[in-house]
Amino acid sequence: MEQAQEPNTAADDGPLDSYSETVMRVAETVTPHVAAIEMTGNHRNGRFRMGAGSAVLFTEDGYLLTNSHVVAGTHQGHAAFADGSRTDLELVGADPLSDLAVVHGRAPKVAPAQFGDAETLRVGQLVIAVGNPLGLAGSVTAGVVSGLGRAIPVWSSGNRRVIEDVIQTDAALNAGSSGGALADTHGRIVGINTAVAGAGLGLAVPINTTTRRIISALLKDGRVRRAYLGVVSTPFRLNASAVIRTGQRDGLRVVEVLAGSPADRGGLRAGDVILTAGSRPVSNAESLQKLLFADAIGQPLPIRVLRDGQEVDIVAVPDEMAGNG
Incomplete structure (x- = not known):
């Protein structure tokens, strides 16, 4: 044994x-x-x-x-x-x-x-x-x-x-x-x-x-002093066909658009994938945040999104964040 x-x-x-x-x-x-x-x-x-x-x-x-x-x-x-x-x-x-x-x-x-x-x-x-x-x-x-x-x-x-x-x-x-x-x-x-x-x-x-x-x-x-868009988002990896079409691997998927916010007024929708903002690629929340300081308040911000497989251009005008600080 x-x-x-x-x-x-x-x-x-x-x-x-x-x-x-x-x-x-x-x-x-x-x-x-x-x-x-x-x-x-x-x-x-x-x-x-x-x-x-x-x-x-x-x-x-x-x-x-x-x-x-x-x-x-x-x-x-x-x-x-x-x-x-x-x-x-x-x-x-x-x-x-x-x-x-x-x-x-x-x-x-x-x-x-x-x-x-x-x-x-x-x-x-x-x-x-x-x-x-x-x-x-x-x-x-x-x-x-x-x-x-x-x-x-x-x-x-x-x-x-x-x-x-x-x-x-x-x-x-x-x-x-x-x-x-x-x-x-x-x-x-x-x-x-x-x-x-x-x-x-x-x-x-x-x-x-x-x-x-x-x-x-x-x-x-x-x-x-902060510019404010009003979106809830999460990083998003694009599929192969979208990568070929857009030249980007990543974007920022819009989970929610806050009612009455600049993003809402500009036409952003839940489900959109933000590709660029201000002509700069957006791959995470920080890359969008970098564009939303004082100099962006009240200025048109061009945003390109992927919506239902198509690229769509919209323009949002960020507000100043009320009661900030």
């Missing part, structure tokens, strides 16, 4: 150990940069809590990046870092369309986080989220990138808006995770987590060329 073989625990544990070591290393790198923040308002009986979440330190002189919905309606608050240090905060500026905001406190003892580039992310890639869900400071969750270039409609100040180009991940996020860091395996911040869409769906605002421009505008002016 053959003796049962002992399981090869070293071989079995190898992949788990590698995964665990990566998550632990990133958590150790990123956690010091992520603060728990509480935003407050004034009342005749004193200050009271209006919002709470997380924020990521990104400059040596105390500027932190968080979500716009975390600071909505507030101008002051305080932050607590993992090392126990605390600082009062003042709101610098917010951009509801990207769900980003900048707050400022005194220069901290910890170094700022290192930003990465979300454009390098791929579906299936490991990412690590660090935040303060439900008041539990320094919480770490890990998952993979589930989708890229998502666009989600949200309600803000009574208006329906669209947050473009978000990262979808299966890393667990809860309300207090909003404003926290989404990091790659090198510990670089590639996204700012947002729970604005609700529990059970992990989303993050990407750190890329467009959001860096937004952050710069918030630091300089405290607001971002």
